[in-house]
Every structure is written in structure tokens, then in C-alpha cells.
Amino acid sequence: MRAAVLAAPGGPGGLVPGERPVPEPTGDQFLVRVSACGICGHDLLARKGSLAARPGQVLGHEIAGRVEAIGPEGDPAWLGRRVALVQRFPCGSCAECRAGHTNTCRTGPGFYGEDLSGGYAEFVLAGPLNAVALPDSVGDAEGAILSCALGTGLHALRRTRVAEGDVVLVTGAGGGVGVHTVRIAAALGARVIAVTSSAAKAQALRESGAHTVVPVSAGAQGVRAAAAGLGRPRGADAAIETTGAPTFALSLRSLAPRGRLAIVGNTDPKAVELRLGLVILKELDVSGSAHANRQELLEVVELVASGRVTPVQPREFPLEDIAAAHAAVESGVLIGRAVVRP
Ligand SMILES: [Zn+2]
Ligand SMILES: [Zn+2]
Known part of the structure; x- marks a missing residue:
């Protein structure tokens, strides 16, 4: 072959x-x-x-x-x-x-x-x-990306127990996992703050359901201002970290007390600094999230086939x-x- x-x-x-x-x-x-x-x-x-x-x-x-x-x-x-x-x-x-x-x-x-x-x-x-x-309604190219680009986001949203009404931060939002996590979170009724390094992708992220798009250069302060605008003056309820090291500190500092962080992506495989005082005093949950399982792929196929999420x-x-x-x-x-x- x-x-x-x-x-x-x-x-x-x-x-x-x-x-x-x-x-x-x-x-x-x-x-x-x-x-x-x-x-x-x-x-x-x-x-x-x-x-x-x-x-x-x-x-x-x-x-x-x-x-x-x-x-x-x-x-x-x-x-x-x-x-x-x-x-x-x-x-x-x-x-x-x-x-x-x-x-x-x-x-x-x-x-x-x-x-x-x-x-x-x-x-x-x-x-x-x-x-x-x-199903026949889902094309080959879309079908190929369902498990990794969409299932990974669904798994991470489950790991962080994101529910309707929550304010969730998605970093690397312009990437393949990022943009689909924005779409799935919005479909689940969460309000999404999308963080991206690319101003050119802001419009596409808003069209994907992001409530607010924050440039990565605005830092945790920018994310917290956006969260305050959504009724969360102490920060976001959850963060889905799709880039890893480059935005890890931003994600951690953007969370409200008892905020949940899932680390999905590791674009730069170097170690990061974990501010233990911040984790302790805010009682943060920091978790890893490894791709998806078959049950989540089944759910993603259903979300796409029903039109609730469009890849x-x-x-x-x-x-x-x-x-x-x-x-x-x-x-x-x-x-x-x-x-x-x-
Ligand atoms: Zn992949
Ligand atoms: Zn096994």
C-alpha cells in the first residue's frame, strides 16, 4: 500500500x-x-x-x-x-x-x-x-477529525465539569482543538472566553460561539476583565489549556476560586512553573486530559449529525x-x- x-x-x-x-x-x-x-x-x-x-x-x-x-x-x-x-x-x-x-x-x-x-x-x-x-451526512474529512479535534475538547470539558452557564476560558482558541472546544462549549451552553495570539482569527472565533475574544498579549488581566463582564469578578470557572507552557500561567491566574484547569495541549514540551500558593489559596483543580474515548466519539458524532456542532x-x-x-x-x-x- x-x-x-x-x-x-x-x-x-x-x-x-x-x-x-x-x-x-x-x-x-x-x-x-x-x-x-x-x-x-x-x-x-x-x-x-x-x-x-x-x-x-x-x-x-x-x-x-x-x-x-x-x-x-x-x-x-x-x-x-x-x-x-x-x-x-x-x-x-x-x-x-x-x-x-x-x-x-x-x-x-x-x-x-x-x-x-x-x-x-x-x-x-x-x-x-x-x-x-x-452517518452519510458527515463527510470523510470531517469524520477524520472528530475524535482528536472535537472529542479531545469534549473530554476536557468533562474533566473540568463544565456546565451550562459556566464561564470557560479556552487558550490556543484558533488551533484545531481550540476552535472546536469553543464550538462544543458554546453548544453545551457555556460562555466562552477565547484566547488567541492571532488577531486574524478573532472574527472566526466569535462566529464559532466565543462570547469574548482576548488577545494573548492582554494576559490574565485581560481574561479576568472579560470574566468580570460575564458576572465572574474573581475569574473564570474553568480553563481548557490547549497550548500548554506558553499560556499555562495565564490560565492559572485567570481562574476564580475552585476553578478547574484541564491541560490538553503541550505545544512546547518544556516544564512549567506551578505557583503552589495560588493553587492552595484558590483551591484550584489542575488536571490532565488525554484525548478521548469511544463513548465521547459517539457523542461527538451525534452532536455533529444533529447539527448542534459544526466542524x-x-x-x-x-x-x-x-x-x-x-x-x-x-x-x-x-x-x-x-x-x-x-
Ligand atoms: Zn490529533
Ligand atoms: Zn486496556
């Missing part, structure tokens, strides 16, 4: 066309013909060599496609179905999986592009534990143009996601 292979960690040119054997489904696994695969900040870090991916790896964990074959114990009802995949393929039987935390399973086939061959290729393996049927239409590239697609994502000018189509 055709694939884009990480030949050498570094710039976008390190991703080159290659050939790989078509994987063989075993047990109840599926062979999925990839129709689209999204590109996110995680892929950029993987390409640069900052994550677990090694030379020779096929990256890509944001996958939609069609089930083309099933393993000997597979359910034939899946054959021919269009599916979206959760980015981690769990085992289904470990303690984490049994408790419903399939996103932190470490004994299954694993994370696409790291533990198993990813979606920058014509085919991937999947199974009933990480596949969700896609930003991804920009599409042929698989052969993977380097250009990575460069476009890296430039930061795109709103939403880019996908490659094998």
Missing part, C-alpha cells in the same frame, strides 16, 4: 512517499481503507522526533475510512461501513478499560502512528473497541503532498484542521 513515511526526524521534508505491506486483521479486528487522516500538533512534534515515533514510522492518528475486511472472529455487520476511529486502539480488558478509561489503556494495540501503523497510508487496522459508524471544514491535501500539509499546519494560519487523503 502507499504510505507517507517518517524518513528522518526534522522538517516537513522528512516525510516521504513509501510502500508498506497491507496489514492483516486478526481476531475481531477490521481492515479500514483510509479515506482521510487529520494532522495535528502531536504529529508535528512526532515528526520533529520529540515523541515516541521513530524513523520508518507511518504517522497519523485522526482517521476515517471504510471497513474493507474483517478478522476471522469479526462481526460481518461492520463490513462496508464508513467509520471514524478513536486515536488509541485499546485492549478492552485491562483495569483501565474495564473502568471505562480506554484513553489510558497501555496494553492494547495502542496509539496510531506510535504503537501501530498510522493513517498516512491507504489502510490501517481497527476494531469494534475504537470504531464508530459515521470547521478541514483543508484537504493528497497524501503525496504530506510535506506541504505539515508546513501549512505549522504556519499557524489555518483555522481548524488539515487532512490528507490517500
